[in-house]
Amino acid sequence: MRQGFPIATKGMVIGILGGSFDPAHAGHAHLAREAIKRFGLDRVWCLVSPGNPLKARQPAPLADRMARARKVLHDPRVIVTDVEAHLGTRYTAQTLEALIALYPGVRFVWLMGADNLIQFDQWDRWRDIIAMVPIGVLARPGSRGPARRAKAAQVFWHSRLPDSAARLLPYAPLPRWSFVNMPMIDMSSTAIRAAGDWRKKP
Secondary structure, eight states, rough: OTTTTTTOOTOOOEEEEOOOOOOOHHHHHHHHHHHHHHTTTEEEEEESSSOTOOOSSSOSSSHHHHHHHHHHHOOOTTTEEOHHHHOOOOOOHHHHHHHHSSSTOEEEEEEEEHHHHHTTGGEEEESHHHHHSEEEEOTTTTTHHHHHTHHHHHTTTTGEEGGGGGGGGSSSSSOOEEEEOOOOOOOHOOOOTSSGOOOOOO
């Protein structure tokens, strides 16, 4: 595998948690650990994106966000990577196509908080994404009800695996998604930024 790309071997089950991580915090670490447990994953790759196409405000420099994420996400099963910068992809569908081609035999699961499911139908080629990989949705404070009523949830309601079968998600025929409840940590990158420049704090 090329330099800058995470390592995965045939047969592994990898959860992908994308985002700007501006900044990463304990809630991200908690979500990654719960995803490993609830979906039976071998690893979670946290894809620290160069930027978010849906947001007008662009994040802090990639190097700063990577450094912070590696301090916060220190579980050995959680890999912090800037692979999208190496791939030159901007949208999730493009990134997934590239990763599936680069890692034959690896099972990928796209992970998202319930707050992202609410706006999932605004993502570029969102229907292609759920046709490419199963999607694991994890509860976030205040988002459980709205997420279940989201357009994407309604369109693909019959493709949903129940919480009790979530560990089967990586092996289920596509399209497939699962929504799992879990103990939640009420933290957000937005609130941390509002409290001041996190890069200046020890």
